[in-house]
Amino acid sequence: MSDNQKKSRRGGLRRNLSWTFSGQLVVSLIAVATLFITARALGAAALGVLALVEAYVRLIDLIFRLEPWQAVIRFGVRAHDAGDDAALARLVKLSLLVDAAGGALAGLVCLLTAPFLAPLTGLPAGTGVHYVQLVALGLFLSFRPTALAVLRIFDRFDVLARIDVASALLRLALTAAAWLAGLGLWAFVLLLLLQSLMDGLLALVFALRLLRRRGVRGVAGADWRRALAENPGFLRFLWNSNVNVILRQSVNRLDVLAVGALLDLRAVGFYQLGKRVMNRATKLAAPLRQVVFPELSRLWSRGQHARFNRMVLRMSLAILAVQLVVAVPILLNLEAVIRLIFGPDYAGAGPVMAILLESSIVYASGIILNPALLAMGRDRLLVRATTVSAVLMAASFVPLVMAYGVEGAALANLGFNLAWTAGCLLGFRHVRGSLGGA
Numbered sequence: 001m002s003d004n005q006k007k008s009r010r011g012g013l014r015r016n017l018s019w020t021f022s023g024q025l026v027v028s029l030i031a032v033a034t035l036f037i038t039a040r041a042l043g044a045a046a047l048g049v050l051a052l053v054e055a056y057v058r059l060i061d062l063i064f065r066l067e068p069w070q071a072v073i074r075f076g077v078r079a080h081d082a083g084d085d086a087a088l089a090r091l092v093k094l095s096l097l098v099d100a101a102g103g104a105l106a107g108l109v110c111l112l113t114a115p116f117l118a119p120l121t122g123l124p125a126g127t128g129v130h131y132v133q134l135v136a137l138g139l140f141l142s143f144r145p146t147a148l149a150v151l152r153i154f155d156r157f158d159v160l161a162r163i164d165v166a167s168a169l170l171r172l173a174l175t176a177a178a179w180l181a182g183l184g185l186w187a188f189v190l191l192l193l194l195q196s197l198m199d200g201l202l203a204l205v206f207a208l209r210l211l212r213r214r215g216v217r218g219v220a221g222a223d224w225r226r227a228l229a230e231n232p233g234f235l236r237f238l239w240n241s242n243v244n245v246i247l248r249q250s251v252n253r254l255d256v257l258a259v260g261a262l263l264d265l266r267a268v269g270f271y272q273l274g275k276r277v278m279n280r281a282t283k284l285a286a287p288l289r290q291v292v293f294p295e296l297s298r299l300w301s302r303g304q305h306a307r308f309n310r311m312v313l314r315m316s317l318a319i320l321a322v323q324l325v326v327a328v329p330i331l332l333n334l335e336a337v338i339r340l341i342f343g344p345d346y347a348g349a350g351p352v353m354a355i356l357l358e359s360s361i362v363y364a365s366g367i368i369l370n371p372a373l374l375a376m377g378r379d380r381l382l383v384r385a386t387t388v389s390a391v392l393m394a395a396s397f398v399p400l401v402m403a404y405g406v407e408g409a410a411l412a413n414l415g416f417n418l419a420w421t422a423g424c425l426l427g428f429r430h431v432r433g434s435l436g437g438a
Contacts, residue, residue, distance in 0.1 A: 042185060052260045096146050270348070
């Protein structure tokens with residue numbers, strides 16, 4: 001690669017990181033404002049109901065729908081770099097079919113199981129089932145993964161950032177309108193459905209338009225079977241990359257449902273408040289994982305292991321530093337922050353939020369190990385680390401909740417992230433060692 005090409009790559013990576021981080025920072029601030037309004041409007045118990053509805057739908061979605069974006073990037077980068085537009089079109093067609101089939105399956109399962117399983121989570125009989133079924137309708141139009149892959153292959157992270165900010169602003173405005181109008185819980189459930197529809201369709205519209213502008217045509221009529229033949233290992237990579245996500249994100253949803261089943265709606269509200277703040281902290285780092293994955297894949301495939309290792313180390317340290325700068329002042333004044341922002345109904349949520357914030361710091365500091373292991377072709381190792389962590393959390397969750405209440409659930413979450421980060425780090429070091437530390 002020439003010096004000009006290297007400079008172009010570095011400039012593109014910095015630009016993508018800038019767009020992604022700034023966009024996610026704005027989205028996180030908007031999301032905190034939305035959470036503030038929702039918490040004030042509903043109170044702890046009703047916020048718990050909303051959390052259970054969202055967790056149930058998202059859990060079913062995670063289990064029954066495989067997201068193809070990582071596999072499409074892994075194999076699509078090759079077709080794009082080779083200038084093979086027809087091969088890329090076939091891969092996009094395959095990805096759209098995976099999205100459509102997964103969304104239909106997840107939506108049907110959610111609609112059919114809600115009457116039997118939703119009440120077991122602590123949701124109110126009757127209305128709770130209807131809330132779940134309403135939000136589940138958005139699963140039938142879940143095409144965001146394909147859109148993400150296309151936009152990232154073409155380095156249009158700026159488009160993604162603008163879409164996410166616009167979507168977050170619209171939800172904030174509608175949430176404020178519902179609060180000012182004195183609307184009840186049903187209005188906030190409708191907003192969950194609207195958010196799902198926007199996530200599933202907005203990015204796809206821009207991605208398809210970008211494909212046409214770049215000369216990638218004929219996606220609708222492309223032969224998806226040929227895409228499978230051209231990309232051996234696609235299905236294995238699709239499965240392994242998603243098993244890791246399914247295990248991690250299922251834990252992230254199932255724990256909310258378990259708190260509802262074991263404790264009460266107020267405890268769910270406390271836990272959801274902490275999880276939302278935790279998720280905002282980790283989501284500042286999560287998009288960086290998606291930004292660096294294409295570049296890490298290129299570096300590893302070219303044998304540039306030293307540059308690969310430097311990128312992983314620098315990104316991990318930078319994320320840890322940002323997390324500490326943001327989280328430490330909040331942790332030192334947590335109870336006052338909660339009372340000021342969310343109101344007296346959430347007094348006592350400080351310990352839960354503190355543990356979950358610490359958990360987010362642990363996870364975010366190791367988040368770059370995820371795309372690093374995938375780029376190295378060690379998807380099985382990543383699955384093993386996530387599986388062991390999930391088993392440890394499952395074994396400890398109920399005893400910790402029985403002993404410490406909702407704080408025990410937060411401790412189980414912290415244990416999961418500690419085990420996952422340690423497992424990924426050990427795996428990464430093992431692979432480096434097998435290459436002589438390159």
